[in-house]
Structures are given as structure tokens and as C-alpha cells.
Amino acid sequence: MTHSATAHQRPSIKNILSIAGSDPSGGAGIQADLKSIAAAGGYGMAVISALTAQNTRGVRAVHVPPASFLTEQLTAIAADLHIDAIKIGMLANAEVITALGDWLNTIRTPTGLAGAMVPTVILDPVMIATSGDSLLDPAADAALRQLFTHADVITPNIPELGVLARGAVAATWEQAVGQARAVAAEYRLLVLAKGGHLEGTSCRDALIDATGVLTEVSSPRLDTQNTHGTGCSLSAALATHYARGGHWPTALAQTKTWLTEAITRSDDLRVGHGHGPLNHLATLWDRAPEGAGEDPMPHWWEEITPILTGINQLAFITELSAGTLALEHFEDYLGQDALYLRGYASVMSKASALAPDEAARRFWAASAASCLEEELALHRGRLGNQLPEPSTATDAYLNHLSSSAHDYPVLVAALLPCFWIYQDVGRRLAAANHPEHPYADWLSNYASEEFDALTREAINITRDVLHHAEPSTRVSMWQAFEVSSLHELGFFAQTGADTEQQSDPVLTAQKAPAI
Structure with a gap:
């Protein structure tokens, strides 16, 4: 094997855009996405769809800027930067969702703001609060389902998967897989079924299309309350790993390995008194001596x-x-x-x-x-x-x-x-x-x-x-x-x-x- 001068150059860093709400405590939303993207080796960009007043104990208030301002942020990014993948998180109302859909239409056509840019889109449908209450009114729910036409993968948790499948909350992994297949068939996309809300000693995640499971990964279920922002972090990391490698099974395996380590190491942090965040950057902080540069x-x-x-x-x-x-x-x-x-x-x-x-x-x-x-x-x-x-x-x-x-x-x-x-x-x-x-x-x-x-x-x-x-x-x-x-x-x-x-x-x- 020969090594040319270019063989030692670093592979190009992928640009990942997160469109989500802001969490001032740093554990979820935009803040978690940017950490996850960095940990996965991407360059993170952020467009904020909502502002929240929250901490590890819960959300106190939400402020949604006008949908026109969301469009201004998106237009500014697309006019100047190439986007390799998009992660979509919290979208609070139908107006914001519709504005995002209109913008996605512009960048997916040759006459769009950034030419024929067709980035991978992973959508984390934030639909159900921790209490079990719906976060979206009927108009927003309908608009979000329409937005699925732009998504390559959606990453609902178990309660959200039940809503999307128009059924009860799955009680078993087999039920979750069945619901994911139905959703994948209806919207013609991949569904990441996540077993975090189910019982058992292991936690299974699988990418599923209308035919069944394409790839599945599993990890031991960890006994910790530090799971704030897990869904946000997973989808952002998955978008980054796929943008870098172009292979869904490998991207999911890499994401699962990192996520398990981030949860395992969450107790190293001392953040808040409720459900704490993941330790997104634990593996980066474990690098060899200071000054070692990028982890190879x-x-x-x-x-x-x-x-x-x-x-x-x-x-x-x-x-x-x-x-x-x-x-x-x-x-x-x-x-x-x-x-x-x-x-x-x-x-x-x-x-x-x-x-x-x-x-x-x-x-x-x-x-x-x-x-x-x-x-x-x-x-x-x-x-x-x-x-x-x-x-x-x-x-x-x-x-x-x-x-x-x-x-x-x-x-x-x-x-x-x-x-x-x-x-x-x-x-x-x-x-x-x-x-x-x-x-x-x-x-x-x-x-x-x-x-x-x-x-x-x-x-x-x-x-x-x-x-x-x-x-x-x-x-x-x-x-x-x-x-x-x-x-x-x-x-x-x-x-x-x-x-x-x-x-x-x-x-x-x-x-x-x-x-």
C-alpha cells in the first residue's frame, strides 16, 4: 500500500444543521445537539425554533419566535454554508412547521438558495411531554406529519411512536417494531424504534422500513436518572455519523456505542438536582495528554x-x-x-x-x-x-x-x-x-x-x-x-x-x- 501526500490529510468535516428548541440548562435541544455533533466529528450549526425556560427538573415556560424569523435564520445559513445533514427537533406550532417545510422545498430544488442541495434529514418528532400530555395541537400534529415527506429517518420514542401509528403505547419490543413498520410504510421513510421506555435488562434500538428490521443494536439498560436530552442527542449523533460514512447500520452502531458511554459516564457530571444530562464529551475528555489534537x-x-x-x-x-x-x-x-x-x-x-x-x-x-x-x-x-x-x-x-x-x-x-x-x-x-x-x-x-x-x-x-x-x-x-x-x-x-x-x-x- 502506498501513501501519497494527500493520504495524511484529514477527511472533510461534515456540516450538520440542528433545527430545535433551546435548553438553557444545556442538556437537551440545541445545546445537546451541538455537543453530540462535535462528539461524532461534525461541525454543528444551529437554528433555534423555540426558547425555553427550563432546568433538569422541568420546563417552566416556552417562547416561540415568529415563523418568519425561523425562515430568516434558515435562509442566512443556506445562502452561505453547505449543509450535509439536518437534524430537526422541537417545533412548537403549525406556523413554524409549515415555514420549515417551505424552506426545505427551496433547498431541494435546483433553483433553491443553495442550488441542488439535498441533505440527509433526521426528524425527532417532539410530540409527547414527560407527563404523557400532547405537546402539539391538531393543526401542528397534521403539519408535522406533512413534514415527514422531507425526512429520511424519524426517531420517535415509544409514546410518540404509538401516536404516529394511531394506536396504544407499545408494551413490548415486538409491538414497537410492528408500529414502526406501519409508520414507515405510511410515510415511506425509515423509523428508528427506540426501546428506552420499555422494561427489561437490555435497551434495543432498530432502524425499520416497511419490510421490517434493517439493523438492530442493543446495550445493557443502565440504572441512572441522567437521561435528559437522550432523544435529542441520539438523533443529532446519528445524523452526523451517517453524513460522515453514508451507511445506516454503521452510523447506528457508532451512535449507540457513543450514547451508551455518554450515559454510563453521566455520573461524572454534577448538573442540577433532577434528571441530569448525558456526558456528551466524555470520550473527548479522555484523550491522551493535553495538546494531542483531534482524536484519530x-x-x-x-x-x-x-x-x-x-x-x-x-x-x-x-x-x-x-x-x-x-x-x-x-x-x-x-x-x-x-x-x-x-x-x-x-x-x-x-x-x-x-x-x-x-x-x-x-x-x-x-x-x-x-x-x-x-x-x-x-x-x-x-x-x-x-x-x-x-x-x-x-x-x-x-x-x-x-x-x-x-x-x-x-x-x-x-x-x-x-x-x-x-x-x-x-x-x-x-x-x-x-x-x-x-x-x-x-x-x-x-x-x-x-x-x-x-x-x-x-x-x-x-x-x-x-x-x-x-x-x-x-x-x-x-x-x-x-x-x-x-x-x-x-x-x-x-x-x-x-x-x-x-x-x-x-x-x-x-x-x-x-x-
Whole structure:
């Protein structure tokens, strides 16, 4: 792989416009949107549709400027700035909604203010108050539904989904999916069904069209009252990730990962005495030493999007998720995975020996022990002690890791995809698990809070090493990371369910990110 002078330039930052109400406490509305856009790697712009007097305990008053002033704000933005995606939030009345619809018509035609600009539109329909009362009168409700003709995705919560489907509030995930399909069919768009209002130990979110679930992600349900602005933040981050990558499943997975971390870290903040905000920028504040500049790790992840797409489309992954994967193909994979984990553990032991500090040494040593003690035990439970000969894909992956072991920075970058990609794949597989699934015991091990924590630590170690590395070493680290990611695709594709995937063009789609 060659690296030209332009290979090291940062990818262009996407411009994301939020049209929403203002929250002076900073947890929701425009303020939350701008933080979410920044955390997702976009440049945030804001047009305010309403002013509120509120804090973490509730809303005290709302002031809606004239609809003509909303149009003035929008016209000013479109006359000067390119817009890659639009997130729409609180719209208080029919006049404001109609004015926004008229403006969207102007920018979606060749004669519009900004030419043939057709940005992605994600609409978060703010319709139901926390109390359960409707926030929109009949005229505004009708106008909002008409505005859906401009939206690519809408992101209602469970009560709002019930209103849009003209039914009762869904009590189960299956009911929510059914309502989302009906809404998607009626308005010809994607619906993000969100399980935050449902009961259960996990929280599921899915992008749904008229045919059913396109992609689903899940996370453990977190015990916290700091959920103020969650819906605003999710839709703004989703708009940004999609604008950057152009792939809905990846955008949703990235958004869910960030949102879960932002909620998990919300207790680090001390804001108000009611329902507190998310910690939108926690991952940015976790960067390596001051002066490190922009976090490169999201760019690394974004650059392997074609590889991730290739993995997600494999028959092995889709059939394993559905429970239709043939046992022989599953056991073929397990045998190779057991062999791989032995070699992987050995290489992580080398990383422990090379690590420059005690914390990193302990991490790599503990991770090596985990491979041998926990995961191999699950393999032996299904395969016994009889393991196959290593396949070409397994040998190639392990040889790549071994060849990286001469240099600690290159080695940590080469090891990272087995954490990061497995976490990404595992989250979707775990979301598909159910007691009758033929591989339930295996899927239950794919996603856990413990492995999420290990993955975050592996990312943090790589980020820190990259920050202190020389430019030439950074290039070598990226190359090692990309090649390992390609080997992940090849490793998943090696079973009988996917032998034709070995020549998939994505295996040669190598592109250098900003480093």
C-alpha cells in the first residue's frame, strides 16, 4: 500500500444543521445537539425554533419566535454554508412547521438558495411531554406529519411512536417494531424504534422500513436518572455519523456505542438536582495528554467502514444471527477460532513484555490469560480437545500479528481490531439472541460490559501510543490496523457458508485515514 501526500490529510468535516428548541440548562435541544455533533466529528450549526425556560427538573415556560424569523435564520445559513445533514427537533406550532417545510422545498430544488442541495434529514418528532400530555395541537400534529415527506429517518420514542401509528403505547419490543413498520410504510421513510421506555435488562434500538428490521443494536439498560436530552442527542449523533460514512447500520452502531458511554459516564457530571444530562464529551475528555489534537481513533474506524460492511453482509454472520447457520459451519469456525485465540494470547503476552508502563503490561497479560482461560473453555465445551489444522486464513492472520511483534506501537495497532470489530459484531449478534437460539451460549458471550471495558482500554492504549509516535510510526500503525481488519473479514468468511467471499473486492479496498 502506498501513501501519497494527500493520504495524511484529514477527511472533510461534515456540516450538520440542528433545527430545535433551546435548553438553557444545556442538556437537551440545541445545546445537546451541538455537543453530540462535535462528539461524532461534525461541525454543528444551529437554528433555534423555540426558547425555553427550563432546568433538569422541568420546563417552566416556552417562547416561540415568529415563523418568519425561523425562515430568516434558515435562509442566512443556506445562502452561505453547505449543509450535509439536518437534524430537526422541537417545533412548537403549525406556523413554524409549515415555514420549515417551505424552506426545505427551496433547498431541494435546483433553483433553491443553495442550488441542488439535498441533505440527509433526521426528524425527532417532539410530540409527547414527560407527563404523557400532547405537546402539539391538531393543526401542528397534521403539519408535522406533512413534514415527514422531507425526512429520511424519524426517531420517535415509544409514546410518540404509538401516536404516529394511531394506536396504544407499545408494551413490548415486538409491538414497537410492528408500529414502526406501519409508520414507515405510511410515510415511506425509515423509523428508528427506540426501546428506552420499555422494561427489561437490555435497551434495543432498530432502524425499520416497511419490510421490517434493517439493523438492530442493543446495550445493557443502565440504572441512572441522567437521561435528559437522550432523544435529542441520539438523533443529532446519528445524523452526523451517517453524513460522515453514508451507511445506516454503521452510523447506528457508532451512535449507540457513543450514547451508551455518554450515559454510563453521566455520573461524572454534577448538573442540577433532577434528571441530569448525558456526558456528551466524555470520550473527548479522555484523550491522551493535553495538546494531542483531534482524536484519530474515530477516523480509523470510519476508514474501515467497507470492511465492516463486508463482515456484516457475510452469510456466516447473517445466518448465525438468525439461528440458521449449519452446525458443521459453526464448528468449523469454532475450531479455527480456538487455534487463533491460542496464537493471539501468545502475541498479547509479547505485547505485555514490550509495554512501556505497568498498566499496559497488566492489561495485555490479563487479556492473554482471558483468551486461554475463559474463551477457550467455551470452545472445548463444544469441540472437546480435538482441534483442526489451522486454515490458510488463520495462519495468515497469526503470521501478520507475529510479524508485528517486533515493534510495540505497531503491535498494539495490529491487536486492536480483534477487540473493536468483535465488540461491534458481537453487539448485533447478542441482540439477536433468545433462549431457543441453537447457539445461545455462544452469543451470550459476544457482548458484555466486561468486554466493552476491555475494548475501551485497548482503544485508549492505542490512542496514547499513537499520540507519542513519530509520523512514520503512525503510518505503520495504521497499516497494521487496516491489515488486521482485513484479516478479520477473511477469518469470518472462511467457513463453508462464505467460501465465495474470499475474493470479495473489499479485501483489497485499502485507504489511508488521517493520522
